[in-house]
Amino acid sequence: MKKKEAAGVAVYSVVKIVVIILVIMVVYRLGSMAYSYGERIFGEPPMESAPGTDIVITVGSEDSVRDIADNLKAAGLIRDAGLFVLQERLAGYKEGVKAGTYTLNTSMTPEELIQTMAASSDEGDADEDNG
Structure with missing residues (x-):
């Protein structure tokens, strides 16, 4: 036993x-x-090293951050749309990404993309006023 x-x-x-x-x-x-x-989230590298490729992206006033992220991924500006959504939320821009037409570059980090698209509406709409 x-x-x-x-x-x-x-x-x-x-x-x-x-x-x-x-x-x-x-x-x-x-x-x-x-x-x-x-x-x-805080250190995602750009898609390409400088000088990269300029890509024009239009953000509509009704576009959600997820829509924008999907467009950026399709354009080859980011690797992961879900990660970009989180990066945008953590970036600290109260008003977030603003509607407008932006010339972005594949050598920009996601943080730089967000910073560009969250800039004042005068800067974001500059391409629309000229064209």
């Missing part, structure tokens, strides 16, 4: 150790992914 109890305790201990190791691995992996994503 004692052998069965000892075997049961041994199996329980092994299972407990395996579960603890798995939990540690999952926590490590999630932490690593969160760190990497956080690093991308």
Whole structure:
């Protein structure tokens, strides 16, 4: 009878150790992914190095940040539309991206793109006034 109890305790201990190791691995992996994503939020590099390519983007007054992000991704200005939405929210511009026509460049970081599109409406609409 004692052998069965000892075997049961041994199996329980092994299972407990395996579960603890798995939990540690999952926590490590999630932490690593969160760190990497956080690093991308605040340090995402541009799509190309300078001089890059100029691309004209028009932002409508009814466009959501997600619509804008999808357009920027389709134009080759950003890698990840979902990440851009988060970057825009964390950028700290109260009024956010404004409607207008913008000449953006593939050598601009997402932060620079947001800064350009959140600038005063006079700057954002400058291309519309000329054309």
